[in-house]
Amino acid sequence: MRRRLTLKQLLQPLKDISKTLPEHRRGRNKQYALSDAALSAFSVFYMQSPSFLEWQRRMQRSKGRNNAASLFGVQRIPSAEQIRDLLDPVSEEHFGDAYWALFDMVKERKELEVFRRSMGTWLVSLDGTQHHSSTSIHCEQCRRSERKGQTHYEHQVLLPVICAPDKKVVLPLQPEFMTPQDGAEKQDCEQAAIKRWIQKHHQRFHPWEVTLLADDLHSRQPVCSLALAHKMHFIFTCKESSHKSLYEELHLLEKVEGGVQEKEERHWNGRYWERRRYRWAEALPLRRGPDALLVNWCEMTVWRESTGKRIFHGAWVTDYAVDEHNVMAITTAGRSRWKVENEGNNVLKNQGYQFEHNYGHGKQHLANVLLTLLLLAFLIHTIFDLIDEKYQAIREELGARRTFFETIRTLTRFQYFRNWEHLLVFMFYGLELEPG
Numbered sequence: 001m002r003r004r005l006t007l008k009q010l011l012q013p014l015k016d017i018s019k020t021l022p023e024h025r026r027g028r029n030k031q032y033a034l035s036d037a038a039l040s041a042f043s044v045f046y047m048q049s050p051s052f053l054e055w056q057r058r059m060q061r062s063k064g065r066n067n068a069a070s071l072f073g074v075q076r077i078p079s080a081e082q083i084r085d086l087l088d089p090v091s092e093e094h095f096g097d098a099y100w101a102l103f104d105m106v107k108e109r110k111e112l113e114v115f116r117r118s119m120g121t122w123l124v125s126l127d128g129t130q131h132h133s134s135t136s137i138h139c140e141q142c143r144r145s146e147r148k149g150q151t152h153y154e155h156q157v158l159l160p161v162i163c164a165p166d167k168k169v170v171l172p173l174q175p176e177f178m179t180p181q182d183g184a185e186k187q188d189c190e191q192a193a194i195k196r197w198i199q200k201h202h203q204r205f206h207p208w209e210v211t212l213l214a215d216d217l218h219s220r221q222p223v224c225s226l227a228l229a230h231k232m233h234f235i236f237t238c239k240e241s242s243h244k245s246l247y248e249e250l251h252l253l254e255k256v257e258g259g260v261q262e263k264e265e266r267h268w269n270g271r272y273w274e275r276r277r278y279r280w281a282e283a284l285p286l287r288r289g290p291d292a293l294l295v296n297w298c299e300m301t302v303w304r305e306s307t308g309k310r311i312f313h314g315a316w317v318t319d320y321a322v323d324e325h326n327v328m329a330i331t332t333a334g335r336s337r338w339k340v341e342n343e344g345n346n347v348l349k350n351q352g353y354q355f356e357h358n359y360g361h362g363k364q365h366l367a368n369v370l371l372t373l374l375l376l377a378f379l380i381h382t383i384f385d386l387i388d389e390k391y392q393a394i395r396e397e398l399g400a401r402r403t404f405f406e407t408i409r410t411l412t413r414f415q416y417f418r419n420w421e422h423l424l425v426f427m428f429y430g431l432e433l434e435p436g
């Protein structure tokens with residue numbers, strides 16, 4: 001029988017790491033442990049409630065115990081100001097191992113098999129996004145740019161996530177922050193971050209266990225060669241406007257019989273019939289010159305059969321040998337990156353509001369540390385939702401994600417729970433759900 005994985009176990013890596021954060025304070029005023037600051041900030045993101053800590057402080061005063069301690073292991077609850085001062089000097093890199101510990105804990109589980117169905121590998125989508133932009137608030141990690149005579153301060157981050165074509169949820173991996181040294185252009189900056197991420201983390205995976213997905217900005221020789229050198233596959237968007245030499249070669253092949261292969265099929269999408277046309281060709285040069293890497297190219301065009309209206313078109317380059325049997329899987333994998341972009345960014349838009357609101361931007365690492373903790377909270381929610389039946393039943397009963405968190409917030413505000421199991425069982429029976 002499969003071992004049950006509890007929330008307590010999923011939170012353990014972060015608790016362990018929080019205890020080993022390097023001490024930066026001199027002098028004797030060490031009333032609060034650094035781990036209390038990290039776990040407190042995390043708890044706010046996890047509960048999606050800026051006022052969670054305040055309520056727990058009140059509960060501590062009235063009841064002599066509180067849920068920040070029992071659920072998150074916070075020994076003494078620091079104020080927002082103290083959290084900011086304690087976490088600002090700590091590099092976000094310290095929290096990275098929590099992502100990988102979680103990945104190791106869950107990667108062999110049946111519930112995650114769907115994530116490996118595509119090409120038998122993990123699909124890792126690499127997307128950059130912005131998480132801070134201001135003309136006044138800034139820190140040492142801000143990237144500066146001059147626009148219309150004004151200085152803009154920004155933070156950008158590469159958000160690698162594991163995705164699957166038929167899954168709406170994504171699993172975030174350790175983010176890679178872009179630095180002021182990465183350059184001013186989005187393309188240079190994201191590419192530098194992608195390269196660092198591959199170099200730092202390739203050993204976390206077995207050889208050829210990963211397929212990287214990225215947009216057209218990154219289907220360039222340096223990134224593709226680096227992926228191959230570290231034994232990772234890739235399926236990258238490849239547009240004609242930015243890959244002239246590859247498409248010149250392709251158009252030559254189109255004139256030769258069998259130079260470009262083609263396959264068409266009908267597909268019922270649940271509402272109407274689609275026609276899907278796949279085309280593919282092998283060994284095309286990624287750039288001009290004798291040292292060009294040769295890659296395989298494939299394309300998918302979808303149109304509505306009854307009207308002839310085109311509804312999708314995409315083209316990719318890949319190291320996979322494309323044939324009529326796998327062209328559908330490859331293009332579907334490439335296409336799955338689209339919804340990921342939305343998912344990842346939604347997390348930041350919908351849930352990211354708390355951190356700058358509560359804690360400010362900081363001078364050194366704070367903004368990046370808080371984002372790292374926020375994504376970690378999102379990852380743990382997602383994993384638990386995928387693997388725990390009781391949690392799934394509660395979530396289903398309560399409907400929208402928002403209702404679920406409102407309920408948890410209200411419960412933990414008034415009542416003390418010994419541990420997560422106590423809270424989940426309370427909700428489960430409170431909702432009169434049947435044990436499965």
Ligand SMILES: [Zn+2]
Pocket residue numbers: 132137138139140141142143153154155361367
């Ligand atoms: Zn900054």
